[in-house]
Amino acid sequence: MNTQSDRVSVGIGLRRGSLMREIEATQPELDFLEVAPENWMRLGGAVKRQFEALLSRYPLYLHGLSLSVGGPAPLDRDFVHALKKFINQYQPVIYSEHLSFCSDNAHLYDLMPIPFTRAAVRHVVERIHAVQDVLGQRLTLENVSYYTAPDAEMNELDFLTEILQQADCDLLLDVNNVYVNSVNHHYDPKAFLDTLPVERVRYLHVAGHLQLASDLIVDTHGAAVADPVWDLLAHTYGRFGAVPTLLERDFDIPPLADLMLEIKKIRSVADDALGLAPRNDREPVMVANA
Amino acid sequence: MTTDFLALQAQFADFIRDPAHAPVPKGCDPERMQLYHQLFFNNIDGILENTFERSRAHIADDQWQELVRTFFSTVPQHSPYLVDVPARFLEFLQEQTTVALPEPVLELAAFEATLHECRMAEDITLPEATESLPDDxxxxxxxxxxxxxxxxxxxxxxxxxxxxxxxxxxxxxxxxxxxxxxxxxxxxxxxxxxxxxxxxxxxxxxxxxxxxxxxxxxxxxxxxxxxxxxxxxxxxxxxxxxxxxxxxxxxxxxxx
The missing domain is CATH 3.90.930.50 (Outer Surface Protein A; domain 3)
Structure with missing residues (x-):
């Protein structure tokens, strides 16, 4: 029988500015907060104290941007060690990154798709091992959205699953990215989900996007979650269970109350998919310690 | 035969930086590569527009575009931290000769970069006084x-x-x-x-x-x-x- 503990944990990304002030002021019923370590590792002053105060209330998830785990240049070991220090200091529940590259010999500060080749698989696996050795923990890597990809020897799904298996790492399954890629590259998103290894899915992301054409969606994180993604999220919970889920919103961020409506919907979709009784809105949501 | 993946990665990044001079990576859709370029460029342009809001207002749109495009395509960024980009852009503004910027605009940009640096500065450990402070x-x-x-x-x-x-x-x-x-x-x-x-x-x-x-x-x-x-x-x-x-x-x- 499903119980309260089977319910999904849901969080949002913490961003400096009005959203952070609203979270501080209202202490919303969130199960965790996620931050990009690169934006918080060199914090100082009042904002650092505010960040640490929030961590006494909410567990922390980290989602990195600049590791460039698929990059062609040697790993930035100084950066990995700085990450380790930050992880050790704040003890996040999860540190995740992107299965992509964001730099060649210099940073471009956004995500590029790694060519889907067997040599690239070997290259990425070796780098994941190197990072895991320094951090002393398994990496959780996100399937990224992409709009076009260079010459490939394998498809996205085989590339992803090969790396998960060979590197023995976990998957941050971005459900919006599955949908975006399924439209951009013409595949069945549910079949994609149904082929992923259940045991490796440790964390979920959902987000809004921008549809530019019938076969082109941009992963903007700048809108509410779209209906097809809600449907895919329900399918995801049905297959993978109550995996912790982040609502991503990076641009055109609405008032917190609007985000909380989407948080409520994530919980509702999960409860329905998992066969749990509807929640009593007045029931306090327990927040575990980090 | 598939091109070496490292070469493909280099082509991909080169095109994003400078689509006017780099070939489309093998196998990629040209229009969608232009989309990549625009998204990446907008990301950098956004942080620069925010940091240098006042000096930007004194620079014509076409000149600003030329400055940011030149910076984006030619100045390698070695920091994994996006917040370090404005300091590099200020150095670029002070060194570049493509667009003639009035001296007060350059000094305003330096002032805005300093505000940014102060806002983002890490905490440091301050020296401890070794005695209690006197009244005078x-x-x-x-x-x-x-x-x-x-x-x-x-x-x-x-x-x-x-x-x-x-x-x-x-x-x-x-x-x-x-x-x-x-x-x-x-x-x-x-x-x-x-x-x-x-x-x-x-x-x-x-x-x-x-x-x-x-x-x-x-x-x-x-x-x-x-x-x-x-x-x-x-x-x-x-x-x-x-x-x-x-x-x-x-x-x-x-x-x-």
Whole structure:
């Protein structure tokens, strides 16, 4: 029988500015907060104290941007060690990154798709091992959205699953990215989900996007979650269970109350998919310690 | 046969940086590669527009586009931290010769970059005073806060409506520092105050008398004529956190 503990944990990304002030002021019923370590590792002053105060209330998830785990240049070991220090200091529940590259010999500060080749698989696996050795923990890597990809020897799904298996790492399954890629590259998103290894899915992301054409969606994180993604999220919970889920919103961020409506919907979709009784809105949501 | 993946990655990044001169990576859709370029460019342009909002307003749109595109395509970014990009852009603005920028715009950009740096600065461990502070501010050693910045400009760049055409008779001297609430504070300095801050830093560890004596010599006035000014200035700076107790003050306090 499903119980309260089977319910999904849901969080949002913490961003400096009005959203952070609203979270501080209202202490919303969130199960965790996620931050990009690169934006918080060199914090100082009042904002650092505010960040640490929030961590006494909410567990922390980290989602990195600049590791460039698929990059062609040697790993930035100084950066990995700085990450380790930050992880050790704040003890996040999860540190995740992107299965992509964001730099060649210099940073471009956004995500590029790694060519889907067997040599690239070997290259990425070796780098994941190197990072895991320094951090002393398994990496959780996100399937990224992409709009076009260079010459490939394998498809996205085989590339992803090969790396998960060979590197023995976990998957941050971005459900919006599955949908975006399924439209951009013409595949069945549910079949994609149904082929992923259940045991490796440790964390979920959902987000809004921008549809530019019938076969082109941009992963903007700048809108509410779209209906097809809600449907895919329900399918995801049905297959993978109550995996912790982040609502991503990076641009055109609405008032917190609007985000909380989407948080409520994530919980509702999960409860329905998992066969749990509807929640009593007045029931306090327990927040575990980090 | 599939091209070497490292070569494909290099092609991908090259095209994003400079689509006018780089070939489309093998197998990629040209229009969608243009989309990649635009998304990446917009990301960098966005942080620069935000950081340099005031100087940007003095630069024509086509010139700004040329500056950011040249910066984006030619200046390698080696920091994994996006917040470091504005400092690199300021260096680029000061060195580039493609777009002729008026001197006051460059000084305004430097001022905005300094505000950004102060806002984003990491915490540092401040030196600990080795003794309890005496009642008289002249009996303790002080040093400027290590995260404060002495900023000098020909133009009053901190004023929102300063004229780019008129060169003021006096330079603008500012002390810029993030306060305990996280707000970047800007303090006006007279030429004498600014010089004394520099001397206090040089004499860090000594009580203020030594630096004040040097200031008096430089101004060709008797030290006692500066005492009133100095006491008021010290009191304000200490209250604002511009000055903090110097480390090692006990050993060096006798130099006053």
């Amino acid at each position: 501010v002249f009996d303790a050693a002080w040093q400027p806060h290590p995260q404060g910045v002495l900023f000098e400009s020909v133009y009053p760049v901190n004023q929102a409506d300063f004229s780019l055409d008129a060169v003021p008779a006096e330079p603008t001297l500012l002390w810029i520092q993030r306060d305990d609430a996280g707000v970047v504070q800007i303090y006006y300095l007279s030429a004498a105050s600014a010089r004394w801050l520099v001397l206090l830093d040089a004499h860090s560890g000594a009580t203020p008398g030594a630096s004040l004596a040097q200031l008096a010599r430089e101004l060709n006035v008797a030290p006692e004529n500066l005492t009133g000014f100095a006491r008021a200035q010290l009191t304000d700076w200490i209250a604002d956190g511009v000055l903090i107790p110097a480390s090692g003050s006990k050993e060096n306090a006798s130099s006053a």
